[in-house]
Amino acid sequence: MVNHMRHTSGHRDQRRANQTLEAVNLSKCGHCGEQKLPHKICANCGYYNGRQVVDVLKKLDKKERKKKEKELAEKEGAKT
Numbered sequence: 001m002v003n004h005m006r007h008t009s010g011h012r013d014q015r016r017a018n019q020t021l022e023a024v025n026l027s028k029c030g031h032c033g034e035q036k037l038p039h040k041i042c043a044n045c046g047y048y049n050g051r052q053v054v055d056v057l058k059k060l061d062k063k064e065r066k067k068k069e070k071e072l073a074e075k076e077g078a079k080t
């Protein structure tokens with residue numbers, strides 16, 4: 001059996017019309033306000049559901065840690 005249905009440009013284009021990528025859905029971190037993926041720990045401050053789950057300072061070296069600590073403290077201060 002030979003499939004002899006002609007593949008027209010319209011058929012091709014209709015098929016490809018469904019191959020688009022959707023924009024990633026982002027939500028805001030309740031702790032630092034940074035954009036994050038929903039139902040995921042915030043990559044910026046390590047918080048999820050109002051508590052710190054991951055220590056984001058642990059993997060940083062001394063210089064970067066200082067910078068990050070300052071950054072987080074500033075955000076904390078701006079909120080209260």
Ligand SMILES: [Zn+2]
Nearest residue numbers: 029032042045
């Ligand atoms: Zn955060």
